[in-house]
Amino acid sequence: ALKSLGVGIGDPVATLAFNDHRHLDAYLAVPCLGGAIHPVNTRWSDDEIVSVLARTRDRVMLLDARLADRVDSLLPRCPWIEHVIGLGWSPPGIEGITSHHHDELLAAAKPMLAWPELDETSAMALCSTSGTTGGPKTVAYTHRSTCLQTMALGLTDCMRLSGRDTLLAIVPMFHALGWCLPYAAAMLGTRLVLPHRDLSAARLLDLVSKHRVTTAAAVPTIWNAVLAALDAEPQRWDVSSVDRIVSGGAAPTASMIRGFRDRYGIEVIHSWGMTEINPVGTMSPAVTTREEAAMDPDQRIEHQSVAGRPLPGLTLEVEDEQGRPVPTDGRSTGRLLVSGWWVADGYLHEHPETDRFREDGRLETGDVASIDDRGRMTIRDREKDLVKSGGEWISSLELDRAIGDLPEVMAAAVVARPDEKWGERPVAFVTLAPGASLDLETVRIALASKFQTWQMPDDLHPVKTMPLTSTGKIDKKALRAKMNDMTDS
Ligand code: ADP
DSSP states (O other), X not given: OTGGGTXXXXXXEEEEXXXXXXXXXXXXXXXXXXXXXXXXXXXXXXXXXXXXXXXXXXXXXEEEGGGXXXXXXXXXXXXXXXXXXXXXXXXXXXXXXXXXXXXXXXXHOOOOSOOOOOOTTSEEEEEEOOOSSSSOOEEEEEHHHHHHHHHHHTSHHHHOOOTTOEEEEOSOXXXXXXXXXXXXXHHHXXXXXXXXXXXXXXXXXXXXXXXXXXXXXXXXXXXHHHHHHHHHOTTTOOOTXXXXXXXXXXXXXXXXXXXXXXXXXXXXXXXXXXXXXXSEXXXXXXXXXXXXXXXXXXXXXXXXXXXXXXXXXXXXXXXXXXXXXXXXXXXXXXXXXXXXXXXXXXXXXXXXXXXXXXXXXXXEEEXXXXXXXXXXXXXXXXXXXXXXXXXXXXXXXXXXHHHHTSTTEEEEEEEEEEETTTEEEEEEEEEEOTTOOOOXXXXXXXXXXXXXXXXXXXXXXXXXXXXXXXXXXBOHHHHHHHHHHHHHO
C-alpha cells in the first residue's frame, strides 16, 4: 500500500500514532521498502511537530483516529504532506492532501513480490529527543545500527527476552523507536501486547493480568504509578506471570526497585540510553555473574540501582574537565562519553550541540557519571541539572533519588535556584503519598547520613502533580519556571 503511494528508498514516513498493530506493521514495512519510519511524538505541540517535519518533509503520514483533533491545526501547516493514512478512520479532506482509510488502502494493495536491495548504512528510522533539556533534536538510525542494537537486546544478560515471553511494550513507539523493543520482539518471536493510548496504571495492570504478561518496559514515572496502584489494591490484579520489568530513560529510586522485588517478586532491570545511541546503552539485570549471585538482598538493590554495564558493542568512558580519564573507582565522576556500533554520528540538522559528536566517534552524552572496577556505570546527573553551589557541584539526581526513597514521597525533583551568595542552591519539589505530610527538617534529618549539610535542599515545595515531559520524565525545565515564578512573586 505504501509503495502504491510512491514510498521508496530514502523516503521518510511520519507516524502520529500510539502503540498498536498497525503502527507495528509500519515499523516493519517502511524500512523494508527502503524508507525511514519517522514516529512523531504525539504529545508535542503543533509548533514542535511542524519544526521537526519541516526538516524531514515527509510526504506520507499515518494518523491515529484518536488524534483526529490535530488535523485542522496541524496538517495545513505541513504543505509537504501529500497523503494521510487514517489508522482506524478516514481523515477529512484537506486541500492538497489525499486522505486514505488504512484498512481500505491495504485491502486494495497487491502483494509485493520482491524487496529492494538496501545499503546497510542507509536510514531506516528518524528519531527525535524528547526535548527534556531543549528543543527536539533529530537523528537517523541506519539498518545496520538498528540491526545490531536489536541483536544486543536479544542477548540473555540484557533482559532475557525470548520467544516464550509476552512483552507489554509501554514505551511509546515515538520515544527512541520504542527502545527498539518492537524489533527485538519480532526477531525473537516474543508475543507483544501493545497498549495504544491509555497508559494509566490500572489499564496497564488490566493488560498484565489479562494477557499473562511476563515482562514490560517503561520510564520510572510509569513504574512508580503502577507500584502505587498495586500497593493500594494488592488483590485486584494477578501479576504472578511477571518475571522482570525494564525501567529506563530516567533514574529509578531504590525504593521502587525494592518494592517490586519484595512485595511482588518482580525484578527491575535498570536501563540507561539516549535517542542519539539508537537508543539502549546499558541494561542491568539483577544477576549476570557468580559474584552477583552471592550478593545479599541490600547489596543487590544497590547493584540494581546503578545503570550497569554497556551492552556488547558499546564503550563507556568518563573523563574530567581536562579530558583525562577519571579513576574507575565508582566514586570519581566526570563527563560520560559513549562510542560503538549504534552511536549516531550527528544530528540531521544544524544544532548548537553538534559538537558533542566528536570526530573520533565518541559522543558526549551530556550526562555526568562514574564507573566502578566492575565496569558498572552510575548516572550522577545531567550536566544541565547539576547545582553549582559555592563553586562545588551538587548532584540534583542523587537528591531526587534520596528524597524519592522516603516513604512519604511519591516523586521528588531537585532544581537549582539562583542565589546571590552561593551562585545556586538546591530546591526540592515533591509529590506526597496519599495522606502523608513532610517538612524540610524531616528531609534534612533523613538525608544526613548521605549528604553534607551544604548539599541539602534549602526549600521543599509540595506539588499536587509533577510536570512531565512528552516522554513521561519529570520536567525540570517546568519546575525551574515554576520556581522562578514563585521567587518573582
Ligand atoms: P531527552 O534528553 O529529551 O530526555 P532522551 O529520551 O534521548 O531525550 O534521553 C536521554 C537522557 O535521559 C540521557 O542522556 C540521560 O540524561 C537520561 N537517562 C536515560 N536513562 C537514564 C537512567 N537510567 N538514569 C538516569 N538518567 C537516564
